[in-house]
Amino acid sequence: xxxxxxxxxxxxxxxxxxxxxxxxxxxxxxxxxxxxxxxxxxxxxxxxxxxxxxxxxxxxxxxxxxxxxxxxxxxxxxxxxxxxxxxxxxxxxxxxxxxxxxxxxxxxxxxxxxxxxxxxxxxxxxxxxxxxxxxxxxxxxxxxxxxxxxxxxxxxxxxxxxxxxxxxxxxxxxxxxxxxxxxxxxxxxxxxxxxxxxxxxxxxxxxxxxxxxxxxxxxxxxxxxxxxxxxxxxxxxxxxxxxxxxxxxxxxxxxxxxxxxxxxxxxxxxxxxxxxxxxxxxxxxxxxxxxxxxxxxxxxxxxxxxxxxxxxxxxxxxxxxxxxxxxxxxxxxxxxxxxxxxxxxxxxxxxxxxxxxxxxxxxx
Amino acid sequence: xxxxxxxxxxxxxxxxxxxxxxxxxxxxxxxxxxxxxxxxxxxxxxxxxxxxxxxxxxxxxxxxxxxxxxxxxxxxxxxxxxxxxxxxxxxxxxxxxxxxxxxxxxxxxxxxxxxxxxxxxxxxxxxxxxxxxxxxxxxxxxxxxxxxxxxxxxxxxxxxxxxxxxxxxxxxxxxxx
Numbered sequence: 001x002x003x004x005x006x007x008x009x010x011x012x013x014x015x016x017x018x019x020x021x022x023x024x025x026x027x028x029x030x031x032x033x034x035x036x037x038x039x040x041x042x043x044x045x046x047x048x049x050x051x052x053x054x055x056x057x058x059x060x061x062x063x064x065x066x067x068x069x070x071x072x073x074x075x076x077x078x079x080x081x082x083x084x085x086x087x088x089x090x091x092x093x094x095x096x097x098x099x100x101x102x103x104x105x106x107x108x109x110x111x112x113x114x115x116x117x118x119x120x121x122x123x124x125x126x127x128x129x130x131x132x133x134x135x136x137x138x139x140x141x142x143x144x145x146x147x148x149x150x151x152x153x154x155x156x157x158x159x160x161x162x163x164x165x166x167x168x169x170x171x172x173x174x175x176x177x178x179x180x181x182x183x184x185x186x187x188x189x190x191x192x193x194x195x196x197x198x199x200x201x202x203x204x205x206x207x208x209x210x211x212x213x214x215x216x217x218x219x220x221x222x223x224x225x226x227x228x229x230x231x232x233x234x235x236x237x238x239x240x241x242x243x244x245x246x247x248x249x250x251x252x253x254x255x256x257x258x259x260x261x262x263x264x265x266x267x268x269x270x271x272x273x274x275x276x277x278x279x280x281x282x283x284x285x286x287x288x289x290x291x292x293x294x295x296x297x298x299x300x301x302x303x304x305x306x307x308x309x310x311x312x313x314x315x316x317x318x319x320x321x322x323x324x325x326x327x328x329x330x331x332x333x334x335x336x337x338x339x340x341x342x343x344x345x346x347x348x349x350x351x352x353x354x355x356x357x358x359x360x361x362x363x364x
Numbered sequence: 365x366x367x368x369x370x371x372x373x374x375x376x377x378x379x380x381x382x383x384x385x386x387x388x389x390x391x392x393x394x395x396x397x398x399x400x401x402x403x404x405x406x407x408x409x410x411x412x413x414x415x416x417x418x419x420x421x422x423x424x425x426x427x428x429x430x431x432x433x434x435x436x437x438x439x440x441x442x443x444x445x446x447x448x449x450x451x452x453x454x455x456x457x458x459x460x461x462x463x464x465x466x467x468x469x470x471x472x473x474x475x476x477x478x479x480x481x482x483x484x485x486x487x488x489x490x491x492x493x494x495x496x497x498x499x500x501x502x503x504x505x506x507x508x509x510x511x512x513x514x515x516x517x518x519x520x521x522x523x524x525x526x527x528x529x530x531x532x533x534x535x536x537x538x539x540x541x
Contacts, residue, residue: 039504039505040504040506040507043505043506047490047515048514048515048519083395210424210452211477211478211479212477212478212479213424213426213477213479214479224452226452231455232455295394295395296394297395298397298448298457298459307426309427309448311427311429311448313431321431321433322429322431322432324427326426326427326448330482331479331483333482334479334481334482363505
């Protein structure tokens with residue numbers, strides 16, 4: 001049969017594009033020849049805004065980048081600012097930060113499992129994942145008053161200490177979650193249809209992954225063990241025992257198994273942090289007007305979606321000269337075409353779902 | 365937790381001085397990270413060396429961005445393109461800076477790292493710095509019809525009146541679809 005290229009337009013309002021994203025797809029019958037993402041539908045000019053806000057005013061804006069993991073963005077930005085200023089955060093605040101960032105990782109991964117399964121056609125998992133995510137959002141609400149755009153941390157620590165009620169809520173949640181994860185595993189892990197849709201699909205080689213700058217679970221699914229929490233610890237992660245799961249095939253199934261394993265490891269970290277929570281201050285004294293001497297810093301953390309870095313250039317005033325966010329979704333999204341080439345058209349939806357993208361972070 | 369070797373930065377500086385004795389790089393240390401100021405003409409050679417040499421092995425391009433220093437530096441050094449490299453074997457980082465004026469081309473790194481593609485387009489989109497040798501030097505995030513470069517310091521925060529964009533939606537350019 002002769003080659004006949006078909007051009008298809010997917011989006012900008014396709015339900016499985018996780019936001020407003022347009023894909024221009026070239027097909028040979030049903031086989032993908034080319035995928036060109038068209039970005040920018042959610043662009044809000046954040047980096048321009050940053051240059052016109054003070055350092056403290058930027059923190060709540062970072063919530064709006066990756067809105068499924070707002071706390072991770074807060075932490076990434078604040079650690080960069082604190083490194084630039086040379087502030088030491090109290091130990092208790094560091095532990096509280098770890099607890100909330102890991103809760104946020106659980107929420108992000110639970111939402112991801114749901115969205116991914118929904119993209120492939122297993123809708124009930126989405127509902128199960130969201131029941132548990134709701135509990136996490138209630139913990140955030142109890143702590144800070146907000147559910148999604150939390151603004152949980154401040155420069156120099158955390159604004160309020162955690163009380164017994166929040167600790168109880170977290171403990172109850174941690175006891176309940178393993179059963180729900182087991183439910184999800186029963187539904188998906190051994191499911192023949194699930195395996196058929198995910199095993200051997202969207203494969204990327206470790207060389208391509210490194211060359212494209214892929215990070216996070218997608219990189220670890222190719223067998224490269226690189227987790228910043230373990231390798232270059234920040235915010236007291238060196239105090240906790242946890243494993244960095246990896247696997248070798250680099251396909252969708254591996255990414256799914258890895259994220260479920262990461263959920264279990266995050267629960268371990270939260271349990272240890274609650275058990276060994278040190279006493280003391282939660283906020284160092286920081287001047288009300290932060291004027292940072294000229295300098296520059298790049299600091300990165302392990303966000304749920306990959307390596308999240310902030311490059312900050314200060315100029316001696318209370319506003320930065322430039323803040324650049326290295327967003328994991330933006331870099332991971334680039335690899336979509338490499339993963340999709342040669343696969344079937346229906347697999348684009350599955351591969352896109354497996355990348356765990358948030359358009360707020362890509363379009364800035 | 366893998367240990368970082370403490371004398372890595374000294375070795376890296378010696379390695380660079382040995383390989384590029386006459387290049388005139390400005391090498392300094394900033395918060396434990398080596399920062400190299402290179403010229404545009406030597407950038408590709410330097411990056412290849414940093415990636416492939418066994419003593420450097422900075423195999424990951426973590427990020428690249430630009431900073432606009434309008435009225436703070438000479439106009440031919442107005443922009444600074446910053447590259448963040450990382451080594452997945454030694455866990456060290458290094459930062460490379462290149463200065464460029466308005467209208468200057470910076471060599472593209474897509475031939476060395478495929479991942480440089482989108483970040484370079486983003487810098488072009490926001491700053492108007494062109495990368496020579498890039499396979500597709502077009503806007504990435506702003507609309508194709510957009511005028512000006514929003515992250516330049518002389519671009520107003522409140523915008524410059526974008527009514528012309530609506531015209532381009534009403535009368536679409538058929539060649540762009």
